[in-house]
Amino acid sequence: MPDWSDEIRRRISVLDLAPVREAEIVEELAQHAEDRYQELLAERVPEAEAARTVLAELVDDRFMRDLRRVEPAVVKEPKTLFIHMLVQDVRYGMRTLRKQPAFTCVVVLTLALSIGVNTAIFSVVNAVLLRPLPFPQSDQLVTVSMANPQLGGDHMPLSVADFLDWRAQNQVFQDLAAYTDNWFNLTGNREPERLKGVWVTAGFFSTLQAKPLLGRTFAAGEDAANADPIIVLSERTWRQSFGSDPQIVGKAITINGRSRTVIGVMPHSFNFPAADERSLPGEVNLWILYPLTPPTRRGPYYLRAIARLKPDTSLQQAQSELTNIAFRIRQDNPLTNGESTFVSKSLKDAIVGDVGRLLFVLFGGVTFVLLIASLNVANLSLSRAASRGSEIAIRTALGAGRQRIMRQLLTESLLLGIAGAIGGVLLGWWGISLLRTMGSNDLPRLDEVSIDARVLAFTALLSLVSGLLFGLIPAWQASRTGLSEYLRKAPQGRSGGPAWRRTRKLLVVAEVALSIVLLAGAGLMLNSFLRLKRVSPGFAPDKILTTEISLPGARYKEPAQINAFYEQLIDRVRNLPGVEAAGIGMSLPPNLLAMSDNFTIEGAPPGKSDPSSPVVIVSSGYFEALGIPILAGRNFAETDRADKPRVVIINESFAHRYFPNESPIGKRMKTGGPERPKNPWMEIVGVVGDVKYGGLDTAAEPAYYEHYLQDDWSDTYVVVRSSSEPRLLANDLRQTVWSLDKDLPVANVHTMEDLLSDSVARPRFRTFVFLVLGALAIVLAVTGIYGVISYLVSQRTREIGIRVALGAQRRSVVSLIIRQGMSLALVGAMIGLVAAFGLTRLMKGLLYGVEATDPLTFASITILLLLVSLAACWIPALRAAKVDPLVALRDQ
């Protein structure tokens, strides 16, 4: 049953009657209409015809004029009049949109998708770049690290000696601290657990001004060499591993075989240092006081440092003091500290790192998606506005000003924008949880990402802007239609004239251009990622199983104990069925580097030493298990024991850098640098192939290897090469370890392929996000093209009919339409390529092995877009070919 009230209300709304009066009139007329309708039905008039009759009798121009004379328009205050009209527009708009569910759904969905990705990315930008760190006065916090221009590094870790010297000479910082993370074994609790913990100096918590949830944190001076073994737990560890024990403060727990007292618990919101590419993955479970024993030499270098500036001290002042301190240290230690100096950076910048660039590019990408979506919706709105020509024409005739009509149409657009924004917030929220699971290694501060007031304001702004963007063009066009002009046009012309066509074509060209830019970005990321994956790691990564072992210091104090354990372990693992080779090493390629240290080459002039170079303590089976080739000399042997002459193996890069014109075999070097003259000389007995320890996207650097029986290290990776599927060995491996020590957790059992995959998790994540955006862009652009071509076909039906009637082949009709569509796509593509050329330069820092203007990528995405556009033109073209000339010509 037709809705008379709606129809009547819609028609008389233009008269601006008082709401109560209008409602009365609507009710009365609606009843009359209903009675008339029933009367006609009783006379056996078909429903549709009856409805048409009633509608025709309902409201016409004369009625409106007569009613106008009788009923006064309500004269209100300008303010209330505005609100009144706004409310009317909103109600009317909602009704109209409800009546066209297909259009409304498509538009809302398109907007929701594009606003959604914008919301998600902006939330990340908000949390990572805009919000301050969650510490009191966080702008005072800085990081301090070492820089050595000779080696090209500028975030290098400090040594204990560096830290102590700095602390002693510091004038500009009110507090400072150093830390380094490690794995720790918790035993004596329910079951042995492996926890990530951080060694911290006493000033750690006071520098950050972080308050504990329970108990207290470390106080100044507690990190002396004979310090009490005290420890602070994280809230999650307290709850999960200790069952939220209310007596936890003061309790003694066993970490790495030693008893330590819990003095406090940090709340869940505190997770410093958060995992990044230079730390162990995961949340921090405990903070353990690091007793600073006075060092006997400058190295090794493994500490990271933070500090809090004194109030009214600038970063520049701090930096100049640090430079001076470094200078003094260099003067006192010319041989080790060479060219190195201290650098400080605001903590926020250090945490955010170069993610800023990535986010900027991503933000640009989602803005493009929103623009494309808005253009698409504008196109849809244009065709819809064109088909409402009659309604608009009548309203104009009845006195609705052009502004009024524009406002009405804009209100509808804004309603759509708001609906899209609501959907967008929901999608954005979902997108954020997706980002959190996928991007946890890549984006810092991801746990702080949420939809807060600023994000909501941003979303609201977006919906307003996009609503205006896609509403303005059709509204402006539509309001220009006059009734007589409308009636004069042929039915085909009633869905738009040449101005409409031009606008729609322009919109599509713009869409295609924007899509090309976005696709170029996605294509470059994909190319870069694929290249990264193809990088040779320097060894054969298949069929390798790895795991981590960390021997607790309490039970493995003596080197003899450590060596005995590993010797037996290697022997037993080697004899497992299915094992081809097995070894241990303290670092693993591609990016699990444990340590760097100084070294001296015999005979080299002083000053030519590297303060630090990766050093890996391994067993002989390490090279074999990983498949690292021995290029010269020999491998380690079981005879290279502690009581025998010390030996060392170097890698190819080391040989090239330090022995460029001679064979290194037989030459000698020592670790610890020139300040440890008592360190034994080691003879170079072999050269092995390079592997990367700093990540696949870095160049292999010089590194040297020591034999585990000559230089012990308690935390190692076990590497096993299997003759078949490596995962099958996992259980046997665990059992073998436990057969030697049942309290040893066997953690992180991974295949090498898994580790390689993890090492590219960051670029994979970025590429994924870009591909999603690129896919969105293609879908939107293609639907845009399809829509416009279909529309243009419908406009040219008559012309096509004539052509066919005059003997044109179906084929030529198809090619005519396709030519029309593809010319739009081509123009858009060319504009897009020019724009992409300029814009992709911004992505330079994110790409590996690919130029930002890589011609192959640009060509591929252009071809892709053109092919897809071709498909989009095909269907309307086929439809055009099926046009029956008789039908087409008859249609007046």
Next chain:
Amino acid sequence: MLEQEVKRGSAEMLILALVEDRPRHGYEIAKLIEQRSDGVLQFHVASLYPLLYRLEKRGLISGRWVEKAGQRRRRFYKLTAAGQKILNEQRQTWKEFFAALDRVAGINPG
């Protein structure tokens, strides 16, 4: 042309007359006019209601919402005292007019 003018001129009186003996609602009025004139005079929504509202505004009829059990409420119009007076005057005027027409052109309204 003449029909239109005649219709318009007499419309007021028709309505006033129909609500003279009892209150009626709009649809009823329209139907009665059609029936009693054997289809010669027809009022659709568009022509009827502005007229009703004008009469109501001039105080010749008064409208009231009446709600009956089980039905939607309807607006009933009844003749006011002023309306009765105008109706009588108009009846008189038309009578004299037709009498004059008859005398001149020989039509028999009887």
